Amino acid sequence: MNVKLAKSAGFCFGVKRAVNMVYDRIGQTDMPIYTYGPIIHNEEVVKDMESKGVHVVEDLSDLATLPKGIIIIRSHGISKSEYDQMQEAGFEIVDATCPFVLKIHRLVREYSMKGHYIIIVGNENHPEVQGIRGWVEESGVSIIATKEDADNFALPDAVPVTIVSQTTFNYNKFQELVEIITKKGYDINVLNTICNATEERQTEARSIAKESDAMIVIGGKSSSNTQKLFEICKNECANTYYIQTSSDMDYTKLRSINNVGITAGASTPNNIIEEVSKNVRNEL
Ligand code: F3S
Numbered sequence: 001m002n003v004k005l006a007k008s009a010g011f012c013f014g015v016k017r018a019v020n021m022v023y024d025r026i027g028q029t030d031m032p033i034y035t036y037g038p039i040i041h042n043e044e045v046v047k048d049m050e051s052k053g054v055h056v057v058e059d060l061s062d063l064a065t066l067p068k069g070i071i072i073i074r075s076h077g078i079s080k081s082e083y084d085q086m087q088e089a090g091f092e093i094v095d096a097t098c099p100f101v102l103k104i105h106r107l108v109r110e111y112s113m114k115g116h117y118i119i120i121v122g123n124e125n126h127p128e129v130q131g132i133r134g135w136v137e138e139s140g141v142s143i144i145a146t147k148e149d150a151d152n153f154a155l156p157d158a159v160p161v162t163i164v165s166q167t168t169f170n171y172n173k174f175q176e177l178v179e180i181i182t183k184k185g186y187d188i189n190v191l192n193t194i195c196n197a198t199e200e201r202q203t204e205a206r207s208i209a210k211e212s213d214a215m216i217v218i219g220g221k222s223s224s225n226t227q228k229l230f231e232i233c234k235n236e237c238a239n240t241y242y243i244q245t246s247s248d249m250d251y252t253k254l255r256s257i258n259n260v261g262i263t264a265g266a267s268t269p270n271n272i273i274e275e276v277s278k279n280v281r282n283e284l
Helices: 015-027 043-051 058-063 081-086 099-113 128-135 146-151 171-182 195-209 224-236 270-283
Strands: 003-005 033-036 053-057 069-075 091-093 117-121 141-144 161-165 189-192 214-218 242-245 257-264
Touching: 003 171, 015 033, 015 043, 015 069, 015 099, 033 161, 053 058, 058 081, 058 171, 058 214, 081 171, 081 224, 099 128, 099 161, 117 171, 128 141, 141 146, 146 171, 161 171, 171 189, 189 257, 195 214, 195 224, 214 270, 224 242, 224 257, 257 270
Parallel strands: 003 257, 033 053, 033 069, 069 091, 117 141, 117 161, 161 189, 214 242, 214 257
Antiparallel strands: none
């Protein structure tokens, strides 16, 4: 009887770090604590933080009327102007931007200062992409996400081009778009800034599911990365369960099973993963 819990289950390094940075501040200061946007797309975690006095600020113009305090930047990062706005409003900034995203900010700033035109491959409505865009200095910037965007792209001036990617963008799609731009004959500098946390989680889930007689995938029903994990696992192990919390699982179903695998989506908190894994072990 074996239970195998994926090492990459749950929060990635950057989100884990940001969530810990918020919890570390609780009780350490008399000042109010705010996060700029929810620290993670997980209602339970956000509610728990709220119950401990951490408030979510959605709009920076609200800072003018709020009591001064600490404002924590989430792992997606923010633009330079948002950073300046927080400082001007007199708030103490705790920067929980993932170091991989900070690196993109630095690169985009550096190359745009050298006169490069910047192309960001990613979803233009995603806060991470909006943040990256906000670090482009003097030169121009375009955001592309589809083959059509790449086909239609035309460089306005004869300057070098630097291409970066949103950290969670699909690698094959990134390559495809870069190829289209490359064929246009521009002077191109490609920086692959994709983070492999998602890919690692998927690869590990696949290999555990392959060896398991039952597989449990934990995560929100609307979380697209959890849905993807479920699909991958279901392909390898027909007996795969998709649960949001421990109470969704009928553990008695695992009684006669030898090998159980567990993984979790990127926004599933550790306490839920631990509870499921404890209950599985108790049942076996
Ligand atoms: Fe997570 Fe940072 Fe990668 S937030 S997905 S480790 S870029």
